[in-house]
Amino acid sequence: MYRFHECELDPRGFVLRRGDEQVRVERQVFGVLVHLIENRDRVVPKAELLDAVWGNRFVSDSALTSRLKDARRAVGDDGHRQEVIATVHGVGYRFVAPVELLGEPATLDPACLAQEIRYCDSPDDVRLAFAVCGDGPPLVKAANWLTHLDHEWSSPIWRHWIQWLAGAHRLVRYDERGCGLSDWDVTEFGLDAWVEDLELVVDSAGVDRFPLLGVSQGGAVAIAYAQRHPDRVSRLVLVGAYCRGRLARARSEEERQEASLDLALGRVSWRRDDAAFRQVFASQFLPDAPRETWEAFNELQRATTSVENVVRFLDAFAHIDVSAVAPKVRCPTLIVQSRRDIRVPDSQALELARLIPDSRLVFLDSGNHIITADEAAWPVLTGEVNRFLAS
Incomplete structure (x- = not known):
């Protein structure tokens, strides 16, 4: 909740009050206000504001100008006074009114909260571990690259994600087959097995209808599940996701060679337990993060699965293709x-937005594949997802 200029704004509740009256504004107008106030420490470029509010939809500059005018009018400002929203000519816009923060977003501290870890057995006798924590409506997170329910509970890579997601939901997450607390010695690897595992975890956790979150390759699993179970998934959130793995999307011989080289390097380096390669791998996932975060990422990977399974994961990820399924979501x-x-290049996000019918695309100003707690993109990510889930 934010208080400013005789106004109160509730991003999660989609409520704007001015004095004692609730002000009704269009969704894009509200989006303009929220993005500006959440980034009030800097000037927001016009292109960023367009991406944040309209996603991949093309709109003219006049549409943005119109929404800014309506936003100013809603909070008692105008283009001459600019006491709330200032235009920085040639650069963008900035929220300049003093802001009082009325309440921090709800979070849970893993140090003070116990997660409940349970197990379920798949039809092919794979024992899967899943965890439940938090209170509120259910939210399910599909498994992604090398999770570990116990280690990530205190890891700086995922701890802030758990605190955020469980702050307002009963969060269900799990370790996919082959890693973490689930069985490592498995025969079946691949998209179909991962989707069936998600089906099993959802049924075992006793959730009926829920929003589903997919991060990285977990996005493909979430897409396939949502297509198979339209009655179960109320909303779908995809972060750093892709339709097609690196080999599946390679079209030219050069792209196929690059993808094959990346896989070959991964196989050799992981089998040799090459610390230098793991450092390169961490730097690709988290280029904007400090070295200590890379080390935490490496530690999590080492504790998560066997070298043999890492190679199998890399091969399976490279061949993922849900491009035929995405339009049916x-x-x-x-x-x-x-x-x-x-x-994951931005072309994959654009492809997802083009294929999934009722979708909206938001770009973050970050190079990190996994958004960290101390970067500017983190409150943007949480704000966008919170509003989407609450709407």
């Missing part, structure tokens, strides 16, 4: 993508 979908992501 029927729930509202939010796609969030870091602009400078090395592991």
